[in-house]
Amino acid sequence: MNGHIHGPSFDRVIDALRSVAVESTSQSGEWTKFHCPVPTHGKGRGDRNPSLGVKYDPRREKTIVTCFSRCDQDDVLGVAGLRVRDLFDRLPDRTPSTYRPLRQHPPAPSTPAPHRTSTAPADDLGEVTGPRRRVATYTYTTVGKDPVGQVIRYATPHEHGTAKDFSQRRWDPERQGWVAGGFAPVLYQAPIVAWAIAEGHPILVCEGEKDVDRATAAGYPATCNAAGAGKFRPEHAEQLRGASHVVIVADRDLPGFQHAAQVYDRLQGVARHIDVMHTASGKDLFDHLDAGHDINDLRLIRPDQLNFVRQDPARGGTGPRRPADMPHGDRTGWPGRQDLDWGLDR
Ligand SMILES: [Zn+2]
16 A cells, blocks of 8 residues: 555455455555456456556545456456445435545434344335445355355445345455355355364354354354355255254244244254254344343244244145244253353353
8 A cells, every 4th residue: 555645435445356356566656556356357367467456536536446458347346346336435426415424424323323234125224325335254165274255245324224235256266366256055164063063062053144253253153054044055954964963043034934944954864953043132143142142042943833934734834924923932941951062162
């Protein structure tokens, strides 16, 4: 980084590019240089040069991204998970008064900020009030810790909350770089999963990476699949083969219980003991732990209580009904399993 004054868009763009492209150690004038990460750069032969330049234009309060070998700006932004609006410190004049640059004037909220990202449809959130920002990057690896893919989480501030969305990219071993798109169905935190299976510790299966990170930080081996509810594939189940005890933590909404049923069904004959639980408070495990609850406060759901999300009557399915029919765990804790050894330090 050189000594010029930069706006927030510059940091955002540099941060995004650093995780998908190799930064050049030499600067040329105002330009910060990268090896261009676009897969088709140089007819697919890659960029030895480095050809990608980034600089800040203080007059227009925007960041300029240019591949000097003339890759499309859209392709460069796409690989880095950026949108055109991310190039601007502030949104163009179409949305005038609602957005103020974050660094200089953090908006004083008139109501308490929402505790977590809203899952409400974007149109309930009001106007966009700031740029979409990358807020987390979750790396999926093999059991041997080789990179496989990443899920990138974005947040876009709105008047009444924050919209979240995700993108994926896969590791290309040939190019030693990330390529936009989905990746092989490995479990999140695969090395921890393999270790917990080998050591006989229980494993939590959550719906998202945020829950998993919260759980492992609190000392509980945990995992999930990429892309959330409904995407737990037989390949994911296979990676749990031999687990002594899998605890599925259902998010407390219809997709959450449907997901839990899918995971439960796919783990039959794979894991020795499977429990389905839901949170004592909040929607997901993150909320539950954040509210000060312990893992032993999770509430046990009987497997037949998941029938309301199953469509197939042959499997006891009654089909989805009203949200009020959502199962409610009638007891907390683990019958006969009060002192589970989770293995991780805490
Ligand atoms: Zn290029």
